[in-house]
Amino acid sequence: MVESTMNVPTRGRPNGRPSLANALDDAIRAIDIPPRPQIIDRIRVEVLSENPCFHRIGQLIKADVGLAAGLLKTANSPYFGLRTRVRSVSEALVLLGLELTARAVAAISLRRAFPDSAHYVRFWDSSARIAALSGWLAQTLAPPGLNAADAYTFGLFRDCGIVILLRRFADYRQTLARANGDAERSFTAVEQADYPTDHAVVGSLLATEWWLPDEICQAIRAHHEPSAIACLGADPPLVGSRLIAVSQTAEHLLQQLTGASRTQEWTKLGQASLLLLGLTEESLRELHAEAATILAATD
Amino acid sequence: MWRQIDGRSRRLAIGDAERRDSIKRLGTTRVRRRPLAVDSCAAATPERDPTTGFFVRSVGPRLVARLFVEADRTRGTLFALWLDLDRFRQVNDSFGYAEADAVIARIAERIRSVVGVRRTLLRVGSDEFVVLLPALDAPSVERIAGQLLVVVDQPMPLGSILFRPAVSIGIAARSSTDDPLSLLERADRAMMEAKRQGGNRFVVKAAEPPRGASGAQLAREELEVESILHGALENGGLELHYQPLLRPDGSLEAVEALMRCSVAGRAVSPQQFIPVAEKTGLIVRLGEWSLLQSTRCAARLRCQGCRAKVAVNVSRAQLTSPSFLSVLHAALICADVPPAGIELELTESLFMDASPIVQANLRGARAAGVGLAIDDFGTGYSSLSNLKDLPATKLKFDRAFISELPADRRAFAILRAITRLAGELGMLVVAEGIETVEQLAAAKAAGVDATQGFLHARPMPEEALLEWLRAR
Structure with a gap:
């Protein structure tokens, strides 16, 4: 599925020259790493104005059928924590508030922002599942300072840098395989041996560009660093550490439930994650049944 | 104060x-x-x-x-x-x-x-x-x-x-x-x-403000600016404006990206927010944000057939970070711009910072092909003997110096001499703050490679820049 995320109006091309809007649009399309979708900026303009107009934001979202449907689905998902079932974009807006709506729109836009997302179906599906399990875990375990919507967003954006590097470098796939299989070095250290950057830095840059909260951007940057979740001396531990711990645990649950484990991350970060969340492998197994339900609802 | x-x-x-x-x-x-x-x-x-x-x-x-x-x-x-x-x-x-x-x-x-x-x-x-x-x-x-x-x-x-x-x-x-x-x-x-x-x-x-009203007032203002900055970073209150640098023949050599911040209709000037951002460490995120936006702009300019570099200011806090080069490359990769498409602007004192991490970052950026410009040259501890050791590709004469042109013949002589010297060291020379036709003529006569200032254009949003380019 290839969808444009841009809403640049089409204009004529007098004298055979492209109009500015078209030129910009073409330019943006030519760059295959997604800049921030305009819808996010438009919502942000409202959020930043002194009298945000819910009606106008509603109109913006409704103009994009896929986005509207996505927002309803997200608003009704367990990890955004609404008790009432919403039936319209307007209801979703009122119940979620502007902040969460903007977050939800970013989450929905991410996958759509990448042209040729179809090539990475498995990747995006896995991200969506980890995000859903993260949101649910944050709700179930309720670690201090962590809300489900943040955990969900983090789960979704955490590895988006991988897609960017896959699209840019033909041989990144081999590096990825090696990084997944390395039980000693950190994931990003393996990437840095082959490239001048790594997917965590790329992902955090994109998250910053998409106006995600600081904790999420920082956590994306650090999500493969054992030190980021091992600092138990800090009191209270940073929200970012908990975000990382929750998503690692979510990924581990997913691997346990699906029997597909192709990474070594749990070996490197599992113990610290459990410790930070006050869990044991045993108590984690007790969560399997409910986690399976969440997964089924996601798919 | x-x-x-x-x-x-x-x-x-x-x-x-x-x-x-x-x-x-x-x-x-x-x-x-x-x-x-x-x-x-x-x-x-x-x-x-x-x-x-x-x-x-x-x-x-x-x-x-x-x-x-x-x-x-x-x-x-x-x-x-x-x-x-x-x-x-x-x-x-x-x-x-x-x-x-x-x-x-x-x-x-x-x-x-x-x-x-x-x-x-x-x-x-x-x-x-x-x-x-x-x-x-x-x-x-x-x-x-x-x-x-x-x-x-x-x-x-x-x-x-x-x-x-x-x-x-x-x-x-x-x-x-x-x-x-x-x-x-x-x-x-x-x-x-x-x-x-x-x-x-x-x-x-003046004496440090006493811990009475004025000190509290100052602290309150800083807190307010800090909260505006946080809001701007999470709600889209930041924007880059671009100011052109023109070659003597009028062609576009580069554009400099300058950050603007406003939240809920309230604009905060860089003079207000940069010191607070430096104090609180937010400058690193602001810098990374503007790095990616600048490379994006460079990419879009290239799509328009314009090869001008986009120059972006970097701070000490960024350059002392071990992940600086990683972030720089990440931005270039995200925007799909070759390293030569952007240029980092930093003060001379930062260039001369002896700490190994700053030097490694500067040389790493240069080795990758990213341009390095000495900003505000002539205002601080400028030293000719240091010029030969810096990995700089461009030297930007500060506006305070240019403002003395063309009346001050000695200022002109310095500009001409250093332009020639910098040229022999392989650097381009830019005169900043050009506001009058006379200053432009003097800068050209001194042989500078490019000029920048209100005479050419004020800093403007990207769309306005593209319009400006098309109108020329």
């Missing part, structure tokens, strides 16, 4: 007879001094310095303490002026100590001629003096400081040349919380600030 009053606008000025000397004037080297403390050997040293007749350093705190008591008794004021001769080390190095002593003696005489023989005068370093002025109001003290700048500035023969000394002066007024040492230290800090601003000027450093 800092207050700054320029000396005669002579900075970087040059005359034919004094070219060698004046080029040296670009360097304002500072000799590390002993910390000021009460010298335990004071009793054993004579109280007067034989060269100047001023009191020696070691008796300073005792003399200041005495003036404190006197001021308390009369409920009068007390000001300390810390004077440091600009680039005096070169006199020492080039002419030897006997000549240098003769210069010091003449300058001491000039100081005395302004403040009077009855004032308390100290020689606190080889080329540093303290003047203590009791029972005067602030305007009178500033007037005296202005006279000192003028009188020190008069040429004097030195060997076979005419030497023009210059001095940086720091002024501190005694506050109720001061002790003798804190007053002198504040004057010293003010002098350093005057030096940092280019020397040949004085700077007044």
Whole structure:
């Protein structure tokens, strides 16, 4: 599925020259790493104005059928924590508030922002599942300072840098395989041996560009660093550490439930994650049944 | 709060007879001094310095303490002026100590001629003096400081040349919380600030705001700006504006990205938010955000067939980060721009930062093919000898210097000479702050590679920039 995320109006091309809007649009399309979708900026303009107009934001979202449907689905998902079932974009807006709506729109836009997302179906599906399990875990375990919507967003954006590097470098796939299989070095250290950057830095840059909260951007940057979740001396531990711990645990649950484990991350970060969340492998197994339900609802 | 009053606008000025000397004037080297403390050997040293007749350093705190008591008794004021001769080390190095002593003696005489023989005068370093002025109001003290700048500035023969000394002066007024040492230290800090601003000027450093209303007010304002910045980073309140740099033939050489911040209709100026961002560490995120936005802009310009570089400012906090190069490459990868498409602008002091991490980051960026520009050249500790060692690809003359064109022929001579020198070192030279046709003509005549300023265009949003490009 290839969808444009841009809403640049089409204009004529007098004298055979492209109009500015078209030129910009073409330019943006030519760059295959997604800049921030305009819808996010438009919502942000409202959020930043002194009298945000819910009606106008509603109109913006409704103009994009896929986005509207996505927002309803997200608003009704367990990890955004609404008790009432919403039936319209307007209801979703009122119940979620502007902040969460903007977050939800970013989450929905991410996958759509990448042209040729179809090539990475498995990747995006896995991200969506980890995000859903993260949101649910944050709700179930309720670690201090962590809300489900943040955990969900983090789960979704955490590895988006991988897609960017896959699209840019033909041989990144081999590096990825090696990084997944390395039980000693950190994931990003393996990437840095082959490239001048790594997917965590790329992902955090994109998250910053998409106006995600600081904790999420920082956590994306650090999500493969054992030190980021091992600092138990800090009191209270940073929200970012908990975000990382929750998503690692979510990924581990997913691997346990699906029997597909192709990474070594749990070996490197599992113990610290459990410790930070006050869990044991045993108590984690007790969560399997409910986690399976969440997964089924996601798919 | 800092207050700054320029000396005669002579900075970087040059005359034919004094070219060698004046080029040296670009360097304002500072000799590390002993910390000021009460010298335990004071009793054993004579109280007067034989060269100047001023009191020696070691008796300073005792003399200041005495003036404190006197001021308390009369409920009068007390000001300390810390004077440091600009680039005096070169006199020492080039002419030897006997000549240098003769210069010091003449300058001491000039100081005395302004403040009077009855004032308390100290020689606190080889080329540093303290003047203590009791029972005067602030305007009178500033007037005296202005006279000192003028009188020190008069040429004097030195060997076979005419030497023009210059001095940086720091002024501190005694506050109720001061002790003798804190007053002198504040004057010293003010002098350093005057030096940092280019020397040949004085700077007044007020006492730290008391923990009353004004301190609280300041803290509140900073907190407000900090919260606006957080809001801007998470809600899209940041924007980059771009200002063109034009080659002499009018073609676009580069654009400089400048950050703008506004939240809920309230714009905060860079002068307000950059210091707060630096203090709170938010500058790193702001810098990373603008790095990615700038590379995106470079990509879109390229799609329009425009190969102009996009220059982005980087801060010390970014350059001291071990992940700086990773972030730089990530931005280039995300925007799909070759490294030569962007340029990093940093101050000369950052270029000369000796820390291994800064040097590794600079050389790493350069090795990757990213351009490096020295920003605000000519305002700080600019030194020609350092130029040859810097991995810079561009040198940007500060607007304060360009503003003296075309009237100041010596400024023009410096610009022309350094442009030629920089060219031979493989650097492009840019004149910033071009506001008039005459300044542009002078900059072109000096041979600069590009000019930037309101005369060409103000900084503008990306869409306006694209329109501007199309309209040309």
